[in-house]
Amino acid sequence: MSTSGDGAVAYLRVVETDAYADWESVYRDNVGRLYRLMYSRVGNRPDAEDLTSEVFRTALRPLRLGSSKGEVRAYLLTTAQTVLASHWRRHLGLSVTSIDPDTDSAYLVEPSGSDPPSTAPSRTSKILTSLPDRYRRILELRFLEACSIKEAARTMDVSVSNAKVLQHRALRMAAKVGEELEQ
Amino acid sequence: MTKRRLDAYIDALADGKRPDPFDADPEDVDVLRTAITLRSARPGDGVPDDGFVDQLYEELADQADPRTVPIGRPGKVRRRRTAIAAIAAGLVLVGGTAAVTEAVGQGAVSPAAVPAPHGSSLRTGTFETTDGRVMGQIVVSRGSPSWVFLNVGGANYTGTIVCKLQVADGSTVATGAFVLHGGNGVLSKTIQVDVGRLRGAKLVTPSGAVVASATFA
Numbered sequence: 001m002s003t004s005g006d007g008a009v010a011y012l013r014v015v016e017t018d019a020y021a022d023w024e025s026v027y028r029d030n031v032g033r034l035y036r037l038m039y040s041r042v043g044n045r046p047d048a049e050d051l052t053s054e055v056f057r058t059a060l061r062p063l064r065l066g067s068s069k070g071e072v073r074a075y076l077l078t079t080a081q082t083v084l085a086s087h088w089r090r091h092l093g094l095s096v097t098s099i100d101p102d103t104d105s106a107y108l109v110e111p112s113g114s115d116p117p118s119t120a121p122s123r124t125s126k127i128l129t130s131l132p133d134r135y136r137r138i139l140e141l142r143f144l145e146a147c148s149i150k151e152a153a154r155t156m157d158v159s160v161s162n163a164k165v166l167q168h169r170a171l172r173m174a175a176k177v178g179e180e181l182e183q
Numbered sequence: 184m185t186k187r188r189l190d191a192y193i194d195a196l197a198d199g200k201r202p203d204p205f206d207a208d209p210e211d212v213d214v215l216r217t218a219i220t221l222r223s224a225r226p227g228d229g230v231p232d233d234g235f236v237d238q239l240y241e242e243l244a245d246q247a248d249p250r251t252v253p254i255g256r257p258g259k260v261r262r263r264r265t266a267i268a269a270i271a272a273g274l275v276l277v278g279g280t281a282a283v284t285e286a287v288g289q290g291a292v293s294p295a296a297v298p299a300p301h302g303s304s305l306r307t308g309t310f311e312t313t314d315g316r317v318m319g320q321i322v323v324s325r326g327s328p329s330w331v332f333l334n335v336g337g338a339n340y341t342g343t344i345v346c347k348l349q350v351a352d353g354s355t356v357a358t359g360a361f362v363l364h365g366g367n368g369v370l371s372k373t374i375q376v377d378v379g380r381l382r383g384a385k386l387v388t389p390s391g392a393v394v395a396s397a398t399f400a
Contacts (some may be wrong), residue, residue: 018352027243028375032357035231043219045228046201049235056243072382096215104377124224127217142197143221149194167197168190175213 018069023060026072030108031056034076037107041097049089055080073108077101099147123181130177135170142167199228225285226388227343233372240375248348264302306378308397310335310386318395323348325378330371331358335386338366340394346370349383358384 034055039048051144059079063072081099088095100169124144128136141152168183188205195202196218207215223229304325310318310333319335333346346358361370383398 023243024240024375027240028356029354031236031239032231035235039229040223041219043222044201045195045232046198049231049239052231053239053242057246057318060243063245091202092207092215092299094207094209094212096207096212097219114275121224124221127220144219144225144261146199146225148198164190167193168372171193171214171217175217179213 010082019067020065020069020072022065023063026063026076027056029069030073033108033181034080037080037099037104038084042087047087050081051080054083059085073105077105077108091167095097123178126181127177131170131173134166135173138163138166139170140173144147171178189214193352195363196222228358230343230345230357233359237373304378305379306399308384308399310384310395310397312395313393321346321397322386322397323374323378323381327377328373328375331374331384332371333384334367334369335363336367338363338394340388341365342388344368344385344394347385347387348374348376348381349385350376351380351382354383356378 018031031052035052037167038043038051038055042048042051059076059112063075067075073110077099077102081101084097084099088097107128128139131139137156138152140156140179141147142149147155149163150160152167153160156163156166188203189207189211192202192215296399306323308321310321312318312392316337318338319333321331321333322331324332331346331348335344338344341363343360344363347361348358350356356374356376358374359370361368361374381399383396385396386394388394
């Protein structure tokens with residue numbers, strides 16, 4: 001602990017004394033959380049699985065097991081950051097989402113409760129409530145309720161091509177709403 | 184052309200498929216990011232599939248250096264799963280914790296002629312809701328591999344649920360996801376944790392809400 005001269009501010013450093021016993025513990029403790037982080041960044045299971053696999057294949061071999069859990073997780077996050085950036089470069093030629101080891105560390109920290117750190121549900125709710133009814137409904141059906149485009153069209157009593165147009169326009173508007181929420 | 188490929192990418196996301204790569208325009212980024220955010224909010228998919236977790240574990244075990252890394256490999260997990268699940272069916276699913284312990288002591292619980300786990304290698308708990316209502320049982324069995332078996336009945340919930348085992352050091356191991364139909368469901372699965380270090384278990388929804396918890400005796 002140290003104190004600054006004028007403000008008498010105390011700085012405490014959290015010291016993690018625990019460490020993982022073996023790579024298996026590293027894997028079991030982090031695979032679910034790392035997958036969830038990747039899933040929130042790519043939005044589909046196959047890519048999230050591939051990226052999670054790549055992180056572990058890359059990170060585990062040179063891992064020093066004497067490091068603290070916090071250090072191991074920071075290392076996993078940094079590896080995940082690189083793996084995700086490379087994924088977007090290969091697949092779309094530009095970055096769509098990213099991982100910041102500082103701000104995303106909550107994904108891998110020891111859970112104090114069972115609430116997932118993902119902001120997707122609350123953000124999605126805010127976006128959807130800002131949309132006109134039909135735009136909101138097509139996005140709910142397609143993205144949250146797992147309806148095919150045909151099922152969504154039938155539910156909304158429109159043609160399949162109309163449903164596609166609705167989905168396209170609704171996403172454009174949702175993206176604008178999302179931008180405004182960030183500002 | 185790019186718009187068509189963008190739409191195809193988004194349709195694949197919505198349909199839960201792997202999207203095909205394409206050269207995106209910078210102006211597409213916000214739409215893509217929004218689609219990913221919406222898709223990530225779908226309940227249940229943020230939990231890794233059991234098969235994926237086991238398969239990756241086995242791949243990593245194969246590439247691990249045995250000289251420096253102690254490994255408790257699960258071995259032929261999948262081949263043994265059916266037989267041990269049969270034990271679980273006999274052990275766990277209806278009778279409750281006391282009945283489970285008693286049945287194991289009598290050694291007459293295996294419908295598949297597979298030796299039942301010895302009583303001392305079992306730990307049991309009862310799932311209770313926050314208002315104290317009994318909602319199911321859980322049994323963990325030490326072995327090579329170790330197993331967890333649980334049943335849930337009468338929950339006010341239908342959908343995917345995740346079992347999280349709590350270790351004595353405070354860490355949590357997500358054991359597996361399963362589906363409750365009409366409030367009922369079962370799970371049997373290998374686990375790679377020391378059964379003796381387990382403290383309890385929680386059942387949580389994909390959104391993180393705790394449905395019930397159990398403390399191991």
